[in-house]
Amino acid sequence: MxxxxxxxxxxxxxxxxxxxxxxxxxxxxxxxxxxxxxxxxxxxxxxxxxxxxxxxxxxxxxxxxxxxxxxxxxxxxxxxxxxxxxxxxxxxxxxxxxxxxxxxxxxxxxxxxxxLPQRPTFTPGWKLGKPDLVVKMKEPYPVPAAGRDIYRSFVIPLNLKEVKWVKAVEFKPGAPEVVHHSLFRYDTSGLARRLDARSPTPGFRGMGDGNALGPRSLGGWAVGGSARFLPEGLAYRLPAGSDLILDMHFHLSGKPEKEVSTVGIYFSDKPPTDVFTAIQMPPQFGALSRVDIPAGVKDYTVEDSFVLPVDLEAFSVSAHAHYLGKQMRMTATLPNGVKKELIHIPDWDFTWQEEYNYSEFVSLPKGTRLDTTIVWDNSEDNPSNPHNPPRRVRWGLQSTDEMGSLTLAVKPKNLSDMRSLHTALGRHARNHYNARRNRPAQAGGGLWAAVVAGVMRGDKNGDGKINKVEAPRWLLKSFDKVDADSSGDLDRRELERARDRLGKGRD
Structure with a gap:
């Protein structure tokens, strides 16, 4: 050449x-x-x-x-x-x-x-394909530009004539910029409709029981999450005559929005063969852990352990924290001493809160010890820290407060073991709180602040007070004792002062 x-x-x-x-x-x-x-x-x-x-x-x-x-x-x-x-x-x-x-x-x-390979095809608007039932909010809810986070519940009639078994629920927020998460449940009592009717704006204050796998639950959605079908043999029960309730959390964006949520429901053609529930660690999204993070601390850590009382199979795991979340881990130490990693999130991102489904059921024999570690970063080095300079942050419902938990969805190998599991989980929650309450904490934080916040979420009529209809059962027998001014209702100040009167001790 x-x-x-x-x-x-x-x-x-x-x-x-x-x-x-x-x-x-x-x-x-x-x-x-x-x-x-x-x-x-x-x-x-x-x-x-x-x-x-x-x-x-x-x-x-x-x-x-x-x-x-x-x-x-x-x-x-x-x-x-x-x-x-x-x-x-x-x-x-x-x-x-x-x-x-x-x-x-x-x-x-x-x-x-x-x-060019064939482009993927999608059912317009639906990731799981065409739903069996599509419903939406009856009217838009006006979300203001600024202010504190909003917790509000909305009622959607389903008009079902018979019991249905639900395999999946796909949620489409109308204003995704402000919808942080939504929990789905059903109501057959008509109470939600009555509460909705009393409010001049769509929906009513509060957010249900906060349990994404409770007895009336139909699952939930959070920012970054995707709808998925439950594994074969599992389904949510949806009774005839049920109303769908959307318990929603709004995080305001700086400009006004109007939210009209649309929901697609996918039915199973046969009843489930198994039952399932959730193991949340630490319990109650960390409310029992007295989360109280000093300003500047880079690695505030809460750990929790739970020994399984029965044979279980896990099929999904999810995590929750707010802006200060740093990393999370859940492991399982089997009875033979072998340690398995169920999930590790090394770099938590508040905007991506997914449910992670295992490719196959994970067998967890009786005697397996579950261990969780959650770490928060409240330093100026955390680019997600909402406070500059950093300030003390405690457990609470606002996005600028903190929470933290890992939730493992499980089914017992034997249907009869569900009661034993729930009993053990209740005992574990009490033990976890007692272990944490004996640790020194800064004044004003801890469990009682979480209790007050939880009670005030029951304010359905929006008057800033709790009456006997709105109060949780455990509070009713002490209601008059806490009602310092004998007004027939409780305001936040009365609840905050009630810790010693109720014999809870200082947490």
């Missing part, structure tokens, strides 16, 4: 590579990576800010894609487990990230459009 020919090849080689001759192109190499990992969220009608359904969509943001995938920021997936696989785990292999990088460096060629 003469010198002129070599020079010609050197000059045309960059163009040849850019055209796709020597490197990856979109149609043959990049499209499948994007379709498999990005398009489910990056499409019309979903929460992602732009679409990734075509070559032009991806080419326009090719360099951004490389940056966020190399850093691990995208695709969003925050949980790991050294011992078990999660269903639908998002993440790119090193080779896939390298392909994206080489494609961008090579000029982002399209390649032959005829070789």
């Amino acid at each position: 003469n010198k002129l020919s070599k020079l010609f090849l050197i000059l045309i080689m960059p163009a040849f590579v850019a055209a796709g001759g020597g490197g990856p192109n979109f149609s043959e190499h990049v499209a499948q990576i994007i379709f498999n990992n990005c398009t489910s969220c990056h499409r019309k009608g979903e929460g992602a800010p732009f679409e990734f359904t075509s070559y032009e969509d991806v080419r326009k943001r090719g360099r951004l894609i490389v940056r966020v995938t190399e850093s691990g920021f995208m695709p969003p997936w925050h949980a790991t487990s050294a011992d078990y696989q999660f269903e639908g785990a998002r993440g790119l292999r090193d080779g896939e990230i390298e392909t994206l990088t080489r494609w961008v460096e090579g000029g982002m060629p399209e390649g032959d459009p005829k070789k």
